[in-house]
Amino acid sequence: MRFSHQRELIKKVVHSTNSHPTADWIYAQVRSASPKISLGTIYRNLKQLTEEGFIRTIYDGNVARYDWNINSHHHLKCMECGDLIDIQLSNEDMTKSIRKEFDFEVSDVEITLLGKCNKHN
Amino acid sequence: MRFSHQRELIKKVVHSTNSHPTADWIYAQVRSASPKISLGTIYRNLKQLTEEGFIRTIYDGNVARYDWNINSHHHLKCMECGDLIDIQLSNEDMTKSIRKEFDFEVSDVEITLLGKCNKHN
DNA sequence: CTAGTAATAGGAATAATTACTGTTTATTTT
């Protein structure tokens, strides 16, 4: 992957926030520094940065969000305002400790384990 | 919610498969029984059925899929073929027991806990 | 049976994302 100013900017923007931004938000930010950049460039580079492990793509409903935190961690998603809050899970009494630590009332859990199924050995 | 033939059909189709179908697939199926149905009707009813708790909506990347199984359960998602496999999680040695039971090699875990954050008390 | 309301079909509109094309730019080779 060769150097590009645009990609550096995009990386910097993703790393600048804890808000799990969408491509559109990133686009707006990057544009203020580099007004000619196109949305295609944003998407292309976000995908590339994800593949190279510099950032992480998370799917929130049906929009992609991007996260600078590449360590294994999870999210609390507020169903009222849509906020995503970072969380590190240990096997404690989850719901209870989450209520205490985050003042967050869990009502549903979505878990997907990614990997390879037995068709690919 | 008053009775509708279309909605019954849609419900029946979702309940007929373990493949976590998309709106489009459901559309194709329902069409063969009721050719005049429109995609809008599919979406409207899938949303309604979800709200009334007859089915469950799950997000797979950025497409919605629908699941007749409304009990709390989770999914193994194969990164090669995209298959979603139902799984019931207990707090065992997850990855290990999944390898054994499902012959599925977990490489990443996505967890989102849905609920209300402290801005809504 | 008829008015009022929920649900529908069909199509237009929107939003998110990807694909294509000709041009620019970073790196490699001279």
Place this chain on the structure above:
DNA sequence: AAAATAAACAGTAATTATTCCTATTACTAG
């Protein structure tokens, strides 16, 4: 450092998934 080459770019068109809108149809209560 100039020329060659291949990746990355801007701009735009295309695609895909989903929602919205409107006129019509079909239940249901009186």
